[in-house]
Amino acid sequence: MREMTKGETMDERPARGTYRHGDLQRALLDAGIALARAGGPEAVVLREATRRAGVVPNAAYRHFASRHDLLRAVRASALASLAAAMEAELAALPADADPATDARGRVRAVGIGYLRFARAEPGLFRAAFTISPDDWPAVAVPRPEDGRHPCQLLGAALDRMVEAGLLAADRRPGAEFVAWSAVHGLATLLIAGPLSRLDPAAADRVGDRLLEMVEKGLAG
Amino acid sequence: MREMTKGETMDERPARGTYRHGDLQRALLDAGIALARAGGPEAVVLREATRRAGVVPNAAYRHFASRHDLLRAVRASALASLAAAMEAELAALPADADPATDARGRVRAVGIGYLRFARAEPGLFRAAFTISPDDWPAVAVPRPEDGRHPCQLLGAALDRMVEAGLLAADRRPGAEFVAWSAVHGLATLLIAGPLSRLDPAAADRVGDRLLEMVEKGLAG
DNA sequence: TAGCTATTGTGGACGTTGTACACAAGAGGA
DNA sequence: TCCTCTTGTGTACAACGTCCACAATAGCTA
The missing domain is CATH 1.10.10.60 (Homeodomain-like)
Incomplete structure (x- = not known):
């Protein structure tokens, strides 16, 4: 490429591509x-x-x-955004109710955040989950005895969901997966599946019904 | 395939590439x-x-x-296989109970068939649903007044699921989508998602819990 | 201040994919 | 027997992911 070894006017350097990108x-x-x-x-x-x-x-x-590898990085970012959406919904909750009774409300809020994000950012949502099957690290291991679930990957996301009320509502192991499945399934069917033609209002209704079912089903 | 219309020695034709494939x-x-x-x-x-x-x-x-277009054809075949798996589970059910009481059992059977197929044929299952988002025809339209759901695409699959007991258990519109979402979500998380590392036994337990929740949630 | 070296971007190339166009081989009717 | 429509072939192109050798630069070291 260009030599420009010695005595050279400096102002022509940045003219083209700055080589180092920053x-x-x-x-x-x-x-x-x-x-x-x-x-x-x-x-x-x-x-x-x-x-x-x-x-x-x-x-x-x-x-x-x-x-x-790039896709993996994009996925990580998308998962972080998803987690943020759930956190936001959680943060918007009135904090006055006592923790025991509003456990369900918190589960619902997290679910709504999940669904909202999926429908607002279908591309990112799909990027977050449509990855080579064996690309998920060994998460979802059995929950340790103290009831906390070490889902490193979804990290903030699922952990927060669990903390946020799910455990208060249902302490049986696997309960968080059940709730997660329900919400995730609807999100998937809505944004990239056979339910993608459902009008938003109808989707909302189905979402409400689903979250209601999750809340009811949790108490066991 | 080939005609071999008239006086023709039968054994020399297939020697080379048969041009016409049949x-x-x-x-x-x-x-x-x-x-x-x-x-x-x-x-x-x-x-x-x-x-x-x-x-x-x-x-x-x-x-x-x-x-x-080829992928679409593959998807159609995969969906047919999925439907067959659900039918099989349904057919294996004892037929003696009266329709009113075993409605839930039938819903459960369909759900089990769904999950079983997803785990037995993850590639086909993913092919059935991982398709360009806007590639689903206009299914999932509001259910007509007679209570039947015209899901042309999944055809046998969802229709059967609906007929098979879901409608008997819960006549509210959208109920089938709720149930479907739950089962579909677990299937997705299990075969291509963060729960793919769950051991089969644990997956079974989660599946049981989920179907239990669906049954409970349906009655309203 | 001059030079060395590890980092980071460039140039060129290869194999594979989906797809378009023109052509040839064969089937079936006239 | 010829004609024509279908169906498979050949050649070609652009785009993609990825590999290699090379060039430019930043930052350390002397």
């Missing part, structure tokens, strides 16, 4: 997130991410081992 | 199904299907408009 890793991740937002996991294509970062395709390999 | 459409679909079985929807690659059918890549385009 934070390409972040830029690629952001591009990946944008792509996933718009078109789900299959839309996050490595070359397009580098294109958006204004860099040559192979540059990506200095920061991600593969396209799959 | 039923290439079926062969390609079968290959697609096999690929999906082994590796899920992303593994059904058009060129590999033609390779297995012993034919040049472009031949596929005489029978499928695109790779996506």
Whole structure:
């Protein structure tokens, strides 16, 4: 490429591509997130991410081992957003009721946050869960005796859900998976499945019915 | 396949490539199904299907408009298999109880069939549901007044589920979606999600708990 | 201040995929 | 027997993920 070894006017240097990007890793991740937002996991294509970062395709390999690796990073970000959505719904709850009685309300809030996020960001939601099957680390191990569930991956998400009332409502092991399944299933069917044609109002009604069922079913 | 219309020695024709394949459409679909079985929807690659059918890549385009079109056909087949699995579970039920009381048992049987199929054929199950989001026809329309649900797509599957007891247990519109969501969510989390590391026994327990919740929740 | 070196982006290339276009082989009716 | 419609072939192209060798730069070291 260009030599420009010695005596050289400085102002022509930044004219073209600044070679060092600054934070390409972040830029690629952001591009990946944008792509996933718009078109789900299959839309996050490595070359397009580098294109958006204004860099040559192979540059990506200095920061991600593969396209799959980039997808993993996008997934992590999407899961964090999902967790944030649930936290937000939880935070919006009035805090005056006593913990014993509003346990169900908190479970419901978390579920609503989950569904809301899935419908607001279907691309990210799909990116969060549509990943190669064996790509999930060994989470979901049996819950230790103290009742806490060490779900490292969803971390804030599921742990918060569990803390937030589920355990208060139903201490049997597996109860959180049951509740999670119900909410997750509806989210999936709504955004990428046979229920995707359901109008929003009807979807809301189904959501209410489902959360109601979860609350009822928890008490056991 | 070949006619071998008239005076023809029968043994010399198949010597070379038989040009006309006979039923290439079926062969390609079968290959697609096999690929999906082994590796899920992303593994059904058009060129590999033609390779297995012993034919040049472009031949596929005489029978499928695109790779996506082939995937659609695979999905239809997978959904049929899923429906068959539910029917099988239903058929294995003792038929002596009166319809009113065993409605829940039938719902449970259908749910068990659903989960069983998902875990036995994760590739096909994923192929059945992991499809471009806007690729689902306009199913899931509001149920007509007679209480039947016109889910053309899942056809036998959901209709059967509805007939089989769900409507007897809970006539409110949307009830079938709630039940479906719960079962579908667990299936999804188990085979391609964060619960994929759960050991089978634990998965069974969660499944039992979930179906129990569905039954309880249905009665309203 | 000059030079060395590890980091990070570039250039070019390869194999694979989905897909388009023109052509050839064969089936079935005229 | 020929004609024509169907169906498979051949060739080609763009895009993708990924590999390799090389160039530019930052930051340390002397």
